[in-house]
Amino acid sequence: MDKLIIKGGTRLKGSVTISGSKNASLPICIAALLAPGASTISNVPELRDITTTAKLLGSLGAVVERNGSTLRIDAKTINTVEATYDLVKTMRASVLVLGPLLARFGRARVSLPGGCAIGARPIDQHLKGLKAMGAEIRLEHGYVEAIAKKQLKGERINFDISTVGGTEHMLMTAVLAKGETILENAAREPEIVDLADCLNQMGAKIEGAGTDTIHIQGVNGLLPTAYEVMPDRIEAGTFMVAAAITGGNVNINSMRLEHLDALCFKLQDAGVEITNKDGVVQVKGPRRPQAVNIRTRPYPGFPTDMQAQFMALMCVADGASVISENIFENRFMHVSELQRFGADITIEGKTATVKGVKKLSGAPVMATDLRASASLVLAGLVADNITEVSRIYHLDRGYEHLETKLSGLGASIERVQEP
Numbered sequence: 001m002d003k004l005i006i007k008g009g010t011r012l013k014g015s016v017t018i019s020g021s022k023n024a025s026l027p028i029c030i031a032a033l034l035a036p037g038a039s040t041i042s043n044v045p046e047l048r049d050i051t052t053t054a055k056l057l058g059s060l061g062a063v064v065e066r067n068g069s070t071l072r073i074d075a076k077t078i079n080t081v082e083a084t085y086d087l088v089k090t091m092r093a094s095v096l097v098l099g100p101l102l103a104r105f106g107r108a109r110v111s112l113p114g115g116c117a118i119g120a121r122p123i124d125q126h127l128k129g130l131k132a133m134g135a136e137i138r139l140e141h142g143y144v145e146a147i148a149k150k151q152l153k154g155e156r157i158n159f160d161i162s163t164v165g166g167t168e169h170m171l172m173t174a175v176l177a178k179g180e181t182i183l184e185n186a187a188r189e190p191e192i193v194d195l196a197d198c199l200n201q202m203g204a205k206i207e208g209a210g211t212d213t214i215h216i217q218g219v220n221g222l223l224p225t226a227y228e229v230m231p232d233r234i235e236a237g238t239f240m241v242a243a244a245i246t247g248g249n250v251n252i253n254s255m256r257l258e259h260l261d262a263l264c265f266k267l268q269d270a271g272v273e274i275t276n277k278d279g280v281v282q283v284k285g286p287r288r289p290q291a292v293n294i295r296t297r298p299y300p301g302f303p304t305d306m307q308a309q310f311m312a313l314m315c316v317a318d319g320a321s322v323i324s325e326n327i328f329e330n331r332f333m334h335v336s337e338l339q340r341f342g343a344d345i346t347i348e349g350k351t352a353t354v355k356g357v358k359k360l361s362g363a364p365v366m367a368t369d370l371r372a373s374a375s376l377v378l379a380g381l382v383a384d385n386i387t388e389v390s391r392i393y394h395l396d397r398g399y400e401h402l403e404t405k406l407s408g409l410g411a412s413i414e415r416v417q418e419p
């Protein structure tokens with residue numbers, strides 16, 4: 001198993017380029033299942049979750065080839081509609097194949113994903129939507145079995161909560177249903193807009209993606225397409241915090257600042273300077289950040305996927321900051337690891353109070369999930385001495401070449417293999 005060795009204390013300087021979005025690539029690659037033929041998806045990051053997606057599509061009979069950041073997915077040859085436990089358990093987004101397989105072939109059998117480190121993460125909203133469209137759903141032996149005796153039909157689906165995956169799943173299913181589907185209380189994340197743009201390019205008729213009401217007019221079939229995935233807003237946000245926490249000066253290329261408004265306001269409140277010039281975002285960190293409070297919310301609120309990284313920043317802020325996590329019930333696992341750096345954090349329910357300290361001290365720490373791992377790397381960048389982050393396979397799920405990009409900005413960070 002690999003680990004990262006970080007020698008803290010360098011102010012990051014220079015330019016970094018953001019990769020394609022993991023969380024947009026996953027559903028977009030899965031959407032390729034809807035069209036018999038070869039779709040070409042570009043700007044797909046090289047990550048473990050993408051490799052899992054390629055394996056999953058391959059296990060269904062699709063032919064998947066990678067050439068650099070481009071995936072060619074030929075879904076003409078699908079020969080099974082079953083997604084097995086060993087693939088679904090390693091990546092929850094695998095469950096998104098259920099609707100597209102059902103819509104195209106009339107049946108699908110997909111393992112239930114189970115819980116995960118950051119919370120229970122049920123899929124009741126996904127199943128409620130499929131049932132509303134006429135699918136018969138049975139849960140048997142840990143699998144969801146879905147059958148559509150006739151073509152799925154458009155319906156009004158009112159989500160009980162804002163769900164990114166649920167909204168994406170219903171989009172990918174309703175495109176081939178008969179008549180109009182209306183998704184109410186839909187999630188508004190930019191990744192949903194990217195998926196809808198891709199589906200529309202394949203011939204779907206979707207309006208309103210990015211708002212809480214989405215109208216989908218079903219069509220008889222979709223065509224393969226060539227589509228370029230949007231930049232990863234969470235990777236971009238993580239580099240913004242890296243610049244901020246090290247008091248650095250970093251130019252970030254290929255990011256869409258408009259996707260990160262909530263984060264930018266909070267960074268600016270903390271004293272970070274952010275300027276956007278000709279598509280390059282310059283981030284200058286203050287000598288010491290000011291404490292600010294955050295509450296995670298569905299988009300356009302503060303992203304839960306940036307909570308851990310922002311907490312690392314608040315660990316060295318001047319003052320006390322209150323951080324409340326409102327999306328996942330168990331997303332504070334980085335706290336006990338941040339405490340190993342000497343951070344002063346107390347948790348009560350879904351709220352963490354972080355009293356900023358002047359200095360963190362490097363320590364051996366363990367990654368527990370993707371964004372928690374990123375927060376440990378950020379803390380390591382500013383801590384005295386040496387930090388060792390182990391179990392970084394979590395990081396490899398979601399950050400493309402993280403240590404190479406950070407080294408390019410002057411950080412002292414290297415990957416070593418643990419015996």
Ligand code: EPU
Pocket residue numbers: 023024026092093119120121122123124125126127161162163164165166187304305327328329370371398
């Ligand atoms: N939820 C339900 N029932 C459902 C669906 C969701 O109760 O049927 C709950 C979840 O348990 C959670 C909340 O609703 O408490 C929001 O979940 P959502 O469905 O929005 O999340 P997701 O689609 O499973 C995606 C991202 C996550 C990101 C969340 C929230 C992907 C592949 N994953 O997950 O990304 O945190 O939206 O923005 O797009 C990450 O990249 O590190 C990551 C975890």
